[in-house]
Amino acid sequence: MLNEEAILNKIKVSPGYPSKERFLKGPVAVIECPEEIPCNPCEEACPFGAIKVGEPITNIPMLIEDKCVGCGKCISACPGLAIFLVNINYSEKEAAISLPYEFFPLPNVGDEVDVLNREGKFICKGKVIKVIEGEDHTWIITILIPKEFFEVARGIKPLKGGVFFGKKENYMSL
Amino acid sequence: MKEKEIDLAVVGSGPAGLSAAIEAAKYGASVEIIDENALPGGQLFKQIHKFFGSKEHYAGVRGYDIGRKLLDEAENLKVDIRLNTIAFGVFNKNKIGLFDQKSILVSKPKKIIIATGASENPLAFPGWTLPGVMGAGAVQTMINIHRVLPGRKVLMVGAGNVGLIVSYQLLQAGADVVAIVEAMPKIGGYFVHAAKVLRIGVLILTSHTIIEAKGDKEVESATIAALDQNLNPIKGSEKELEVDLICIAIGLRPEADLCRMLNCEFTYIPFLGGHVPIHNEDMETTTPGVYVAGDVSGIEEASVAMEEGRIAGISAAESLGYISSEEAEKEKMKCKERLKAFRIGPFGSPRQEGKNKIFEEYKRRVKNVK
Amino acid sequence: MRIVDHPILGKLKERKKVFIEVDGRKIEAYEGEPIAAALLAAGVRVFRYTSKEKEPRGLFCAIGRCTDCVMIVDGIPNVRTCVTSVRDGMKIETQKGLGKWRK
Numbered sequence: 027m028l029n030e031e032a033i034l035n036k037i038k039v040s041p042g043y044p045s046k047e048r049f050l051k052g053p054v055a056v057i058e059c060p061e062e063i064p065c066n067p068c069e070e071a072c073p074f075g076a077i078k079v080g081e082p083i084t085n086i087p088m089l090i091e092d093k094c095v096g097c098g099k100c101i102s103a104c105p106g107l108a109i110f111l112v113n114i115n116y117s118e119k120e121a122a123i124s125l126p127y128e129f130f131p132l133p134n135v136g137d138e139v140d141v142l143n144r145e146g147k148f149i150c151k152g153k154v155i156k157v158i159e160g161e162d163h164t165w166i167i168t169i170l171i172p173k174e175f176f177e178v179a180r181g182i183k184p185l186k187g188g189v190f191f192g193k194k195e196n197y198m199s200l
Numbered sequence: 201m202k203e204k205e206i207d208l209a210v211v212g213s214g215p216a217g218l219s220a221a222i223e224a225a226k227y228g229a230s231v232e233i234i235d236e237n238a239l240p241g242g243q244l245f246k247q248i249h250k251f252f253g254s255k256e257h258y259a260g261v262r263g264y265d266i267g268r269k270l271l272d273e274a275e276n277l278k279v280d281i282r283l284n285t286i287a288f289g290v291f292n293k294n295k296i297g298l299f300d301q302k303s304i305l306v307s308k309p310k311k312i313i314i315a316t317g318a319s320e321n322p323l324a325f326p327g328w329t330l331p332g333v334m335g336a337g338a339v340q341t342m343i344n345i346h347r348v349l350p351g352r353k354v355l356m357v358g359a360g361n362v363g364l365i366v367s368y369q370l371l372q373a374g375a376d377v378v379a380i381v382e383a384m385p386k387i388g389g390y391f392v393h394a395a396k397v398l399r400i401g402v403l404i405l406t407s408h409t410i411i412e413a414k415g416d417k418e419v420e421s422a423t424i425a426a427l428d429q430n431l432n433p434i435k436g437s438e439k440e441l442e443v444d445l446i447c448i449a450i451g452l453r454p455e456a457d458l459c460r461m462l463n464c465e466f467t468y469i470p471f472l473g474g475h476v477p478i479h480n481e482d483m484e485t486t487t488p489g490v491y492v493a494g495d496v497s498g499i500e501e502a503s504v505a506m507e508e509g510r511i512a513g514i515s516a517a518e519s520l521g522y523i524s525s526e527e528a529e530k531e532k533m534k535c536k537e538r539l540k541a542f543r544i545g546p547f548g549s550p551r552q553e554g555k556n557k558i559f560e561e562y563k564r565r566v567k568n569v570k
Numbered sequence: 571m572r573i574v575d576h577p578i579l580g581k582l583k584e585r586k587k588v589f590i591e592v593d594g595r596k597i598e599a600y601e602g603e604p605i606a607a608a609l610l611a612a613g614v615r616v617f618r619y620t621s622k623e624k625e626p627r628g629l630f631c632a633i634g635r636c637t638d639c640v641m642i643v644d645g646i647p648n649v650r651t652c653v654t655s656v657r658d659g660m661k662i663e664t665q666k667g668l669g670k671w672r673k
Contacts, residue, residue, distance in 0.1 A: 063392075064253055083254050105250035128577045129371065322630075329627060338630065343573065348571065348611045349573055372576065417626045418615050
């Protein structure tokens with residue numbers, strides 16, 4: 027179950043996945059939440075009523091694709107970080123993917139990053155065009171990738187050289 | 201020895217204990233919460249991820265903010281929270297012995313709610329005593345509360361929600377999670393929790409387990425192996441991983457010693473963590489006047505703990521006479537309805553089955569049930 | 571290793587520092603934190619050695635239950651370092667076996 031193909035197949039048949047036609051119409055939310063778990067903040071977050079969970083709240087979230095305008099508000103509202111925004115027609119050759127990100131250091135606009143699929147395998151290089159702070163410490167990073175990877179590009183390999191640790195000499199004296 | 205009479209003593213200031221105290225105090229009961237820790241909130245303050253559930257369960261809010269909200273509510277209702285105080289024993293059926301690091305006090309509550317949560321299951325394997333082998337909860341406390349990283353390269357044992365979430369939090373804290381091993385053929389946690397770590401390159405190996413931890417004085421490496429259908433290691437499949445921290449996340453069990461001291465009867469429900477104190481739907485145990493709520497009554501999750509806490513608090517207030525039976529029924533019904541959402545679906549229904557077995561046992565053992 | 575910045579928890583806040591002595595070495599700690607946290611931050615993970623096999627032991631449960639983390643604190647052995655707070659000038663020693671009470 028933990029390989030890209032199996033995961034993608036499971037997601038594609040869930041009601042949160044847009045149709046091919048909708049992808050071609052413009053930016054759209056892609057909800058990758060295929061299990062019945064009790065959770066519905068996505069429904070509350072969408073200002074256009076494009077996400078429906080209803081009762082019981084274990085229902086798998088459904089995307090009402092005609093109502094989705096691609097605003098991306100749902101990306102940082104989802105506690106499971108399971109919603110992405112895909113703009114397949116960003117340019118002639120590129121698609122833009124916006125994904126939730128909660129790691130430091132944050133990439134900078136203009137950086138080139140390693141883009142990974144759902145299994146964590148490297149698929150291509152991507153260019154960061156937007157880094158904005160969404161709701162409550164969930165950042166939204168938009169990357170440009172070759173169009174053909176729009177269905178599989180879902181992760182960014184975390185960057186090294188963070189600002190994590192104090193210097194060793196601050197707390198060890200010999 | 202100081203003795204103190206009180207309407208309701210709540211042991212444990214986690215989500216269940218705080219929710220119980222808030223409800224009872226709302227109806228006018230005098231409530232005191234007892235907690236052995238220096239900080240209240242139980243596991244809530246270590247939970248830096250956003251919670252699931254619905255608005256009533258603070259969905260989308262990070263655990264520590266939920267903890268803060270509950271604490272503020274309890275403080276506003278003038279609930280006394282005794283920290284650094286351990287409830288070490290029960291005497292004469294209803295007196296609780298408390299030790300607050302300085303002296304012994306005796307609490308004489310009319311009703312007691314035990315909300316002492318759970319503790320982690322250990323896993324024994326060669327080298328398991330080496331420094332660097334820790335419970336996942338221990339690691340979570342260190343990284344999220346004390347801002348200390350106990351190791352740089354981690355092997356996580358267990359892919360339930362705790363294993364997956366703590367792995368993610370270790371990555372946020374700057375550690376490198378080399379692999380997550382899960383003995384069962386499928387991961388036990390939610391797909392979305394696994395997806396979060398998979399898509400940044402963490403390896404999840406199902407049907408695998410740790411068979412040895414090696415190191416001179418501390419963990420320096422771990423040997424993992426694949427398992428066959430009978431969960432036996434497959435010879436030749438061993439792999440050595442260079443790690444300095446091994447996290448054990450193989451399940452929780454209720455911390456119900458006080459219930460035993462209060463003569464509560466127990467039953468064994470593997471899916472809910474093992475030995476659980478028998479209780480009815482109003483959270484009362486087989487010992488009248490003693491209630492349970494949260495993980496101590498069966499391992500579920502924080503949102504369930506909050507609802508069970510509310511039910512126990514309302515039940516205690518009802519039996520103390522602070523709320524009429526009709527109003528209590530109405531309020532409890534609202535909590536029970538919300539609880540239903542957490543006990544359906546592939547993850548929830550086995551827990552509902554477990555709870556049903558507990559309720560049946562209660563009916564079997566307690567005569568003259570209402 | 572101390573986490574000085576974090577995507578969710580933010581920058582480590584300035585807190586009062588104290589000095590504790592571990593086997594004669596001075597180590598910096600934050601006032602009020604558990605001894606075990608200060609030791610782990612300084613890279614010290616071996617807290618004691620067992621009586622019979624002289625095996626190294628350290629933090630395991632961090633919740634005051636397993637007693638694997640006990641050390642000699644200000645002359646008193648078998649102190650659970652995961653639930654005991656540091657104090658300025660505290661003397662901590664690696665415990666060998668059951669430890670000895672200092673007179």
